[in-house]
Amino acid sequence: MIPVDLYLFLSLALFIIGVIGVLTRRNVIVILMSIELILNAVNINLIAFSRMWSSVDGQVFAIFIITDAAAEAVVGLGIILALFRNRETVLADEMDMLKW
Amino acid sequence: MLLNSILFDFLAGLAVVSAILMVTRRNVVHSAVFLIGTLVATAGIFLQLQAEFLFVVQIILYVGGIMVLFVFVIMLVNLDVTLRFPQFNRQKFVAGALAIALGGQVFAAYWIGHGALHFKGSSSPMPAKNTEAVGQALFQHYMLPFEIASILLLVAMIGAVVMAKRRV
Amino acid sequence: MGHLIPQSIMPYVLPTFYGIIIVLLLPLVSGYIVLVERKIMADMQVRLGPMRVGPHGLLQPIADALKLLIKEDIIPTSADQLLFWFAPVVTVTMAMIALSGLPFGPAFQVADLNVGLLFILAASSLGIYGIVLGGWASNSHYSLLGALRSAAQLVSYETAAGLGLISALLLAGSLSMKSIVQAQNDQGVWFAFFVPFGFFIYFVASIAETNRAPFDLPEAESELVAGYMTEYSGFRWALYFLAEYTNMIVVAGIATTLFLGGWLRPFAREHSYFPGTSIEFLDLLPALIFLAIAGYCFWRTPRQPVYVQKLVMAAVGALCVLLAGTMAGSLFAPEAVRLGIHGAFWFIAKVGAYIYCFLWVRFTFPRYRFDQLMRLGWRFLIPLALVNVVGVGVGIVISQTWGLSPFFSQMVMCVPTLGAAFWLAASDKEGQSGTEVRAADGE
Numbered sequence: 001m002i003p004v005d006l007y008l009f010l011s012l013a014l015f016i017i018g019v020i021g022v023l024t025r026r027n028v029i030v031i032l033m034s035i036e037l038i039l040n041a042v043n044i045n046l047i048a049f050s051r052m053w054s055s056v057d058g059q060v061f062a063i064f065i066i067t068d069a070a071a072e073a074v075v076g077l078g079i080i081l082a083l084f085r086n087r088e089t090v091l092a093d094e095m096d097m098l099k100w
Numbered sequence: 101m102l103l104n105s106i107l108f109d110f111l112a113g114l115a116v117v118s119a120i121l122m123v124t125r126r127n128v129v130h131s132a133v134f135l136i137g138t139l140v141a142t143a144g145i146f147l148q149l150q151a152e153f154l155f156v157v158q159i160i161l162y163v164g165g166i167m168v169l170f171v172f173v174i175m176l177v178n179l180d181v182t183l184r185f186p187q188f189n190r191q192k193f194v195a196g197a198l199a200i201a202l203g204g205q206v207f208a209a210y211w212i213g214h215g216a217l218h219f220k221g222s223s224s225p226m227p228a229k230n231t232e233a234v235g236q237a238l239f240q241h242y243m244l245p246f247e248i249a250s251i252l253l254l255v256a257m258i259g260a261v262v263m264a265k266r267r268v
Numbered sequence: 269m270g271h272l273i274p275q276s277i278m279p280y281v282l283p284t285f286y287g288i289i290i291v292l293l294l295p296l297v298s299g300y301i302v303l304v305e306r307k308i309m310a311d312m313q314v315r316l317g318p319m320r321v322g323p324h325g326l327l328q329p330i331a332d333a334l335k336l337l338i339k340e341d342i343i344p345t346s347a348d349q350l351l352f353w354f355a356p357v358v359t360v361t362m363a364m365i366a367l368s369g370l371p372f373g374p375a376f377q378v379a380d381l382n383v384g385l386l387f388i389l390a391a392s393s394l395g396i397y398g399i400v401l402g403g404w405a406s407n408s409h410y411s412l413l414g415a416l417r418s419a420a421q422l423v424s425y426e427t428a429a430g431l432g433l434i435s436a437l438l439l440a441g442s443l444s445m446k447s448i449v450q451a452q453n454d455q456g457v458w459f460a461f462f463v464p465f466g467f468f469i470y471f472v473a474s475i476a477e478t479n480r481a482p483f484d485l486p487e488a489e490s491e492l493v494a495g496y497m498t499e500y501s502g503f504r505w506a507l508y509f510l511a512e513y514t515n516m517i518v519v520a521g522i523a524t525t526l527f528l529g530g531w532l533r534p535f536a537r538e539h540s541y542f543p544g545t546s547i548e549f550l551d552l553l554p555a556l557i558f559l560a561i562a563g564y565c566f567w568r569t570p571r572q573p574v575y576v577q578k579l580v581m582a583a584v585g586a587l588c589v590l591l592a593g594t595m596a597g598s599l600f601a602p603e604a605v606r607l608g609i610h611g612a613f614w615f616i617a618k619v620g621a622y623i624y625c626f627l628w629v630r631f632t633f634p635r636y637r638f639d640q641l642m643r644l645g646w647r648f649l650i651p652l653a654l655v656n657v658v659g660v661g662v663g664i665v666i667s668q669t670w671g672l673s674p675f676f677s678q679m680v681m682c683v684p685t686l687g688a689a690f691w692l693a694a695s696d697k698e699g700q701s702g703t704e705v706r707a708a709d710g711e
Contacts, residue, residue: 002105013119033122059234084177
C-alpha cells in the first residue's frame with residue numbers, strides 16, 4: 001500500500017507549482033491555468049483522505065470543486081475575451097490603467 | 101503491490117513534470133497541452149485511489165470540457181508578438197522565494213507527522229459500487245450544495261454569454 | 269496454459285490479447301468499411317463504384333493504403349513540429365482506447381469497467397484534441413477555422429448524445445456495458461423500443477459526433493478546403509481517416525450495446541427447442557442468413573462477365589457456406605463457445621446495420637450549413653433530450669407506483685415528448701427557410 005504521505009507530498013508539489021505560476025507569469029491565461037492546477041492539487045488531497053477514511057464524502061466535495069472550477073474558468077475566460085477586445089493585450093502587467 | 105507503486109511513481113512523476121513544463125513554456129498552446137497531461141495523470145491517481153467515478157468525471161469535464169474552452173480562447177487571443185516578450189514578471193524572484201518558503205513550511209508539517217496516517221487497506225473497503233455511492237451521497241446528504249452548484253453553473257453560463265457577446 | 273504463465277500477470281493476458289487483435293484488425297476493417305461505403309454510394313447513385321483494383325474492387329483498400337504509405341510526408345515549415353506530429357496520434361489512440369470498452373460478446377471484451385460507458389465517452393471527448401491541435405499546428409487559416417468549427421460541433425453534440433444515453437441508462441441501472449446488455453435481456457425488450465426518442469437523439473448526435481454527412485461541413489471537399497486535415501498528407505492523413513472510421517465503429521458499438529441489445533439475438537427470451545434436443549429454432553438464424561447470402565453468390569456466379577470475378581463470387585459463396593457451417597456447428601459446442609460465436613455475430617450484424625444507416629443518411633440528405641448545424645444541436649436536440657430524460661424518469665415512477673407495465677408507461681410518456689419535439693421544431697423562427705426573403709420584403 002502506498003503511504004498517504006506520498007499523495008500529500010504530490011498534492012503539495014502541484015500546489016506550489018501552481019502558486020508559482022499564478023505569482024510569476026505575465027500571461028493571464030497561464031495564470032488561469034495555474035489556478036486550475038491549484039484546484040487539482042486540492043482534489044488529490046481530498047480523494048486521498050476520502051480513501052483513508054473509506055467514505056465518499058471527499059469525492060463528493062471534489063465533484064463540487066470541479067464544478068466550481070468549471071464555472072470560474074468560464075467566467076474568467078469571458079473576462080479575458082472582453083479585456084482582449086478592449087486592450088488588445090493578454091499580459092497582466094499591461095492592464096494597469098482603468099481609463100486612458 | 102509492485103505494480104501499484106510503479107503506477108503511482110509514473111503518474112506522479114508525469115503530473116509534476118507536466119506541471120513544471122506548463123508553468124515555464126513560452127508558447128501558451130504548449131502550456132495548455134501540458135496542463136492536459138497533468139490533468140490526465142491526476143485522473144489516473146484518482147483511479148488508483150479507487151475513485152472511478154471521479155476518474156471519468158475528471159476526464160470528461162476537466163479535460164474534455166474546461167481545457168477545450170481554454171484552447172479555444174487561446175486560439176482566439178493568440179498574439180504572435182507576445183512570444184518575444186518576457187514571460188515572467190518583475191516580482192518573479194521574490195514571488196518564487198515566498199512560494200518555496202510556503203512549500204517548505206507545509207512540507208515540514210507533513211514531515212513531522214509522516215507515518216501517522218495509514219490507508220486501512222482491505223479491512224475497511226470503499227463502497228463497492230462507487231458511482232452509486234457517490235450518487236446517493238449527492239442526492240441525499242448533499243442535496244443543498246448540489247442545488248446551489250447548479251444555480252452557480254446557470255449564473256456562470258449567463259455571465260459568460262453576456263460578457264463574450266459583441267456589443268452590436 | 270495456466271502453468272506456463274505466472275499467476276501475477278494472468279489477469280492481464282487475455283485483455284492484452286484482445287487489445288492486440290483489435291489494433292491489428294482495425295486498419296483492415298476500416299479500409300473495407302470505406303470500400304463498402306463507396307460501393308453502396310455507387311449503388312444508390314446507379315453506378316458501379318470501384319471495379320478496377322481486384323475483382324469488383326475488393327483490393328481497393330489495400331491499394332489506397334499502399335499509396336498513402338509511400339506518399340511524400342509534407343510538413344509546412346512554419347507549422348508547430350511537435351503538435352503537428354502529435355495531433356493525429358492523439359485522435360487515433362483515443363479512438364482505439366474507446367474501442368477497448370465495447371463488449372463484442374459475453375466474454376469478448378478487453379475490460380469490463382464499472383464505469384464502462386463513461387470511459388468510452390471520455391475517450392471520445394479526448395479525441396477532440398487531435399482535431400483542435402491539428403488544425404492549430406498547421407499554421408493555416410483554413411485549418412484553424414475548420415478545426416474550431418469541428419470542435420464546436422463535437423462539443424455541442426456530445427452533450428446531446430450523453431443526454432440521449434442517459435434515458436437508456438435510467439432503464440438499465442448500471443454503467444457497466446455488460447450489465448446494460450443483461451438488463452435488456454432481463455426486461456425482454458431492447459431499449460430502442462423502450463425509449464425510441466433516446467435512440468433517435470443518439471442516432472442524430474452520433475452522426476454529428478463523427479463528422480459525417482449531413483454534418484460534415486468542417487471536412488467536406490467543397491467547403492473550406494479540407495478543414496483541419498488540409499495540411500496533412502500521406503500517412504498522417506490516413507491516421508485521421510482511420511480515426512474517423514474507428515469513431516464510427518465506436519458510436520455504432522455504443523448504440524448497439526445500449527439500444528439494440530448488444531450481443532442478444534432477436535427474441536432472446538423466447539426458447540422454443542427442436543423436439544428432443546436443446547437446440548433452439550432462432551439460433552439457426554445466423555446459419556440461414558449465411559446460406560441465403562451463399563445462395564445469392566452462387567446464383568450470380570454464371571452471370572459475371574470476367575472469369576476472375578466468377579472465381580471470386582464462387583469463393584465468397586463457399587466462404588459463406590463455411591461460416592454457416594460454423595454457426596450451425598457451434599450449436600453443438602460447449603455453452604461458452606456457442607455464446608461467444610453467436611454473440612459476436614449478432615453484435616457485428618447490428619453494428620453493421622447501424623453503420624449502413626450512417627451511409628444511407630450520408631447519401632440522402634444535403635449538408636447542413638454551420639449555423640444551421642449549431643442551431644439544430646442547441647435549440648432542438650438538447651431541449652428535446654432534456655424533455656426525454658424527464659419523460660423517461662416520470663415513466664419509470666409511474667410504472668413503479670401504479671404497477672403499470674414499464675413498456676406501457678414509456679409509450680405513454682412518448683406522447684408529450686413527441687409534442688415537445690413538434691413544438692420545438694415549429695417555434696424556431698430564425699431557423700426556418702425563407703426568413704431572409706421575408707426580411708428583404710421590407711417588413
